[in-house]
Amino acid sequence: MLIRIRSKDGTFRFDLAPTSGVEQLAEKILETTEGADPESLTISNTPRGGETAISTLRGRTVQDLGLRHGDLLFVSYKSSVGSAPLASVEPISPSSTSAPAPVSAPDAKRPWETVKEDPVDTYWRSSNGKIPRQRDPRLCKHGANGMCEYCSPLEPFDQSYHAEHSIKHLSYHAYLRKLSPSQSSNSNALPPLTPLSYRVKVPCPKGSHPPWPAGICSTCQPSAITLQPQPFRMVDHLEFASDAIIDRFLHAWRATGAQRFGWLIGHYEPYDEVPMGIKAVVEAIHEPPQEGELDGLTLGLPWEDEARIVKLASEASKPLTIVGQIFTDLTPLDEDKSKSLYKRHPKSFYLSSLEAIFAARVQLEHRCPSRSSPTGEFSSRVVTAVLCGTEDGGIDLSVYQVSEQACAMVEADMIEASVEPGIVRVKEEDRTADSARYIPDVFFRYKNEYGLDVQKSAKPAFPVEYLLVNVTHGFPKVPAPLFRSSLFPIENRPGLEDQGLQLIFNELSQRGVTEGDGEVAASSQTGLANWLSDWHLIAYLGTVGLLSEDDMKLLIKTASSPSLESPSALNEIVKTDGWRNLVAIARESSAPRRPTVPPPAVADNTSDFEIPPEVYDDVENPIADPSVRVCPHCTFENVHGGSDCEVCGLPLG
Known part of the structure; x- marks a missing residue:
């Protein structure tokens, strides 16, 4: 097979057998260099980024790396004139066996091999993901058991299928299949994705000048940026497990008129409406401390209770995590208070520049574990949902993500919000030592009034739509939420909904739990179980100190279990010391x-x-x-x- 390599010395072609070791490839690369340091030799499948040290690939063959005939590799190295080849690149003698060498210790520590992906990623990696088609009676001339080009399954990234079904973005795993179809079953292949970075490389790989901001060159500076729609999305659909979740969240705005913010607690599942799709299923909305106003809100970040909430959510019967954020932007009409102002539309904006930058920061803090990235992380699955007014005065939900380009620009401190909500400003370059900021050329393309494709500089500003990725949303046809109840007061709503132990004590007393030894009667066990199956109640009980950590794990696992309505569902909970203490205090507080x-x-x-x-x-x-x-x-x-x-x-x- 023919393998091409490109380095600062030029482009070269090597004839290698598929079973040739990486050591042989390294030898051929070193022959094309002058004084290269073998330890610094790296290869990548992209011109910039994703470099992998070739010394960590010992024992693998060219075929193991997922390389095919005619593939192009990009090589970089540091010069070390007069140095001899090191032991890390060992030649293979003709008498050596064809079996690969044992995996070295550095090889076992590569991030993309040790990362633990979400179960939905494991599911799609084990599936072929192809789109099945039925036999066409007009075009197919074969029998019922045959197959031809008109009925054979399509690849998940098939362009005609997406256009026919109005699917704007490829799913994450369909995009991976498009980049490297052979890697779906080859765990030893090099990761095909490279996280974007628009920051200056410090120190410079060449090492020929002082580090930034004292010096910069074409090697360490980021390339020019052309903003373009992202062809894929990490999440294809947002689904709320029940409509009561949204109704309870909107209750605060309906009662006070102040805007609200919440974190979406849920999990990820396959989404069959899109080839190899992924949907985020929301089971609860947890509201952090905030100050709501009529035209906005103030959040206290970082969120101090996040670690406890994330840990508690992970103990549910189906492990949960933060899948997104949601906030309201609702303004009643002056002439009819029952209707909302239509402020987010094509002639205005969908997501303001301030909201897009905030969404990018949240996505950077919640990276997605991925075996397809050399860093073990790629992009994010956190979505941003907005409850806003519709054209007819109703309330609707819009869901977005921001692109990888948006996250990279925020990470490099390149953009900022503007007074106009639909416009993003590009910051000025700053070479001071305290806040060094390099701003490469930024462009965006659009069609002018003559229908021509025009490229324009994004400095000093560009439309925020270039950073957005649309996500669909909806509700299940047959709701089956993990949490059956949503009646307990929601956290951090002082004056509107106040949480307290007395509410719990009164409920236990009314259900007869405080009578006798605290055992739950069979007749009232189902009602009690459904009442306990409330995310806000469980989250509050974790703050009062009456239930131990093990008791809380058992409580949330039982309260979110599909078999909660079983007569014996609460048997383990009522035997815990935490439950007995809770019942004892409730009995004392309710005694006449x-x-x-x-x-x-x-x-x-x-x-x-x-x-x-x-x-x-x-x-x-x-x-x-x-x-x-x-x-x-x-x-x-x-x-x-x-x-x-x-x-x-x-x-x-």
């Missing part, structure tokens, strides 16, 4: 208390008179008045003889 009166005042002339202790006991604990009935739920003393409490309205006995 006898009315007390203060001791009678004692005259000054009898202040030295000694009163027996038993007299004080009788005064402090008088005999209860039978006409006074104490509510077992709120402990209010009812004196009017009614059967229901005058305060909470619940039965008195």
